[in-house]
Amino acid sequence: MVIAIIGVLIALLLPAVQQAREAARRMSCQNNLKQIGLAMQNYHDTYGRFPAGSTAGVPYTKSINWRISILPYIDQMPLYQQLDFSTTVFWGHSSSTPQVLTDARVSMFQCPSSVFGMTNRKDFPSSGLTIGSVERDSQVMDYVGVVGAYPDPAGRANVCTGSSALVGGAFCENGIMRTLRGAGLNECIDGSSNTIVIAEQSGQVNGIEISANTLGGWHGWVFNTTGTPYTLETDISTYAGSNMYTCALTTVRVPPNTYWKSGAPSNANLPYRPNTIVNSYHPGGIQAAFADGSVHFISEVIDFDLLAKLSVRDDGEVIGEY
Amino acid sequence: MTNAFQMTWVGVAGCLLCLGCGPNLGRPLDPGKPIVIQILSGGSPLGEGLIDLSGAGGGAKITSTGEANFEHVPYGVYQVVIHPPMDLSNVAPLDDAKPTPVVKKAQPNLIPRKFQHEQTTPLQIEVAEGTAGRFEFDLKK
Numbered sequence: 396m397v398i399a400i401i402g403v404l405i406a407l408l409l410p411a412v413q414q415a416r417e418a419a420r421r422m423s424c425q426n427n428l429k430q431i432g433l434a435m436q437n438y439h440d441t442y443g444r445f446p447a448g449s450t451a452g453v454p455y456t457k458s459i460n461w462r463i464s465i466l467p468y469i470d471q472m473p474l475y476q477q478l479d480f481s482t483t484v485f486w487g488h489s490s491s492t493p494q495v496l497t498d499a500r501v502s503m504f505q506c507p508s509s510v511f512g513m514t515n516r517k518d519f520p521s522s523g524l525t526i527g528s529v530e531r532d533s534q535v536m537d538y539v540g541v542v543g544a545y546p547d548p549a550g551r552a553n554v555c556t557g558s559s560a561l562v563g564g565a566f567c568e569n570g571i572m573r574t575l576r577g578a579g580l581n582e583c584i585d586g587s588s589n590t591i592v593i594a595e596q597s598g599q600v601n602g603i604e605i606s607a608n609t610l611g612g613w614h615g616w617v618f619n620t621t622g623t624p625y626t627l628e629t630d631i632s633t634y635a636g637s638n639m640y641t642c643a644l645t646t647v648r649v650p651p652n653t654y655w656k657s658g659a660p661s662n663a664n665l666p667y668r669p670n671t672i673v674n675s676y677h678p679g680g681i682q683a684a685f686a687d688g689s690v691h692f693i694s695e696v697i698d699f700d701l702l703a704k705l706s707v708r709d710d711g712e713v714i715g716e717y
Numbered sequence: 718m719t720n721a722f723q724m725t726w727v728g729v730a731g732c733l734l735c736l737g738c739g740p741n742l743g744r745p746l747d748p749g750k751p752i753v754i755q756i757l758s759g760g761s762p763l764g765e766g767l768i769d770l771s772g773a774g775g776g777a778k779i780t781s782t783g784e785a786n787f788e789h790v791p792y793g794v795y796q797v798v799i800h801p802p803m804d805l806s807n808v809a810p811l812d813d814a815k816p817t818p819v820v821k822k823a824q825p826n827l828i829p830r831k832f833q834h835e836q837t838t839p840l841q842i843e844v845a846e847g848t849a850g851r852f853e854f855d856l857k858k
Contacts, residue, residue, distance in 0.1 A: 558834065558835060558836075559798075559800070559833070559834065559835075562803060563767070563800055563803060598742070598743075650744060650773075651744065652742070652743050652744040653743070653744045653773070654743075654775060655742060655743025655744070656743065656788070657775075657777075657787075657788040657789070658775030658776065658777065658787055658788060658789060658790070659775060659776060660769045660770075660774075660775055660776035661767040661769050661776045661800050662769075664767075664776060674743075676742060678741075678742065695743075695744045696744065696745070
């Protein structure tokens, strides 16, 4: 009898305990985003603009993304100082990549609600490789920069590629984390409190982890290695490249938390696709850091047009409630 | 003793009932059903590639039998877009210290360009309740 009563009491209590634990994890995750948002602000104070979402190094193995740029602002100056930007290769799986980078585990880039932990050899072929007798792992990165949204909410033709111009998807430069050259707050016409900078990408797609962490999560984009290079002067509307891949950024095109178990379209079904899905293990939605440094919860059933407007810095559209 | 044993089971059952199956993660799915799309080229299965359905229909890989299995497609009408397979290793060899030459496959492109874009593909399916869940297209017909 006593055991039965204890069982029932535990049954009543356990769900509440689990919910409290998830609430704590979500708060910790929110804190990570807040710190990243503040790092963005500090970077902006220093350079007058946000970091470029991704650079395009020459050769392309040397390109980096925003995660490297904000290292000095998230207490990772020792790591940053060990990187030589004239010679360092940022690929997670290259023998030329400094081991300090592949060994680095920055907890601020990991959401505690995610089930994937700090490394994920199962879903990332670039993790767990033995290179030059050293075993290399890449850190799982749970936060992704928002480079824009497709289609452009304002219907502009000159801010996005074609529908499937880039490794099966489209990429836009209408967000605040644009490539090559960072955008300043003065270019955030929609207002800093209405523009997402970083979003969560800590959930799963097709039953596995598919996040924009190609080749280790520190690397930038590879712009056409054999075709026309992508530069600040390039007309994005006519640009296409099969020899390109993305990293650390997404062009929002698919609603949050979709295709959890299967069915992701080809623009979002691999880590280097341009439209990887924003998602999380928090029940009901994702969290995102905005250009003003604030962090908000975004429901997974948000109207997609509204999410697209929040992902674009200068569409001039009125933002409704979310 | 037997009574205590039974009560324990009652307690455990109550525990399971209250705990349930955990949170249902992922965006709720609209009503739909599983479908299979088979792509042929001149009667032979197209052995590789990717299929996308327009809008929120999702996508799936084409297997060696030319079939793409979609576990859940919301009811609706979709344009069917077929992409050739893409391989990251051609762009980014696994170790840049030992680059492997990019080898282009000599096989002819079995997927005409018109099938590769949503605006130009002539293929269309309707997924509806009570209708067949299998679709077959031959790209050379």
